[in-house]
Amino acid sequence: MYKRNREWIANYKFHIVPKILPDELLSSWLTRTAFAHGRTLSLFTTTYIKNEGANLSRIDLDFRYDEQLLNLLSNKSQLPISEILKMSLRSEEGYLFTCNECLYPPKQIRKLLDKRTHFGLIFCPVCLRTDKVPYFRKQWRYLFYNACPKHQVYLVDRCGKCFERVRFHKMALNDAIAYCHNCGRDLRKTRPKKINEIHLYALEAIRWFESGLKNGYFTLQGMQVHTLWIFQTYTIFYALIKSTKKFKLRNFPLLTEYRELQAKLQRYNSKKASLIYENFLLTAMVYHLFQNFPKNLQSFIKDNNLTHRDFTHGFKNMPFWYLKTLEELVPVQNKTGRDISESEVIGAINYLKQNNQKVTQQSVAEIVGCHFSIHKGFVKTYQFLVKKSKIV
Ligand SMILES: [Zn+2]
């Protein structure tokens, strides 16, 4: 009898469907929906979403691509699937990141917990305070987003009183999703750190990345560059800067701040709050390399004696736009030394075709980054492909 009753509820549509707020995260909306039903998120999902519900507390709901679950939420809320998908971080796939059925977020997206970059779910206390209905934004999970451009404060990654991280599935039922699950303190009361004037350049960086993502392209040298290429390059530059010690970065206004922070991070083991600040400065440096394009990047290469290998070794997902730009700025010194794979050549051919450019031995070599007639491996692969599939 009890079982039948539960099944009946499991088939039931949601009674109340809160309006999705601008840029809202799926988990934020679902927790609000649960609270509107007078239930905690855990109780709500086990009751209404049945089997799948029990697992929800253990997965990263905002990143996981689970068609069945998305369909179920659409069916229960009677909202179109596109509305549900819009709240998922997966809707940024192809613009902010790519991933082949990956289970964990790529570098551009914060994991729920990652001690290298932040603690828990990040938020702007002032946004929560000024919201009519407090809710959590998607952009707070982007790695480049470390401060709120609107309120000019650093974002916060834990409760201001007990320092516990924010977890929706543990939150007690309340009038809003704005209370620490551990100590009950109103997260809206968390006092954020104000951004002072010298750091406004770094805030400009966040705005630049944000508006590019919104538009779908960035403008460099008067040319429109696809956002995905810029964010993939962001990841490479970010890692490069982080691993290079004592580098020079001409005209970058916050270099002293970054150096001081690095020294501090080494001295003390306490990384509390410093990680968001470190990310904030790293993002600003990456932004700096994209400005005045390609001049700032050129001086960075020259001043630090960087080679082609420094920009390519160990990096995955290098967009052709990146390789092509690099080829112009730091030519490969040894034209015959590098192994060139067949997939690299095929990729270059596809890239040219997609951009309606002529496919020739020379144009393909230019993208791959080798000499079109001297590099034996390339010549062999290219001609083999021409013969095999008449690609040209
Ligand atoms: Zn804010």
Ligand SMILES: [Zn+2]
């Ligand atoms: Zn707390």
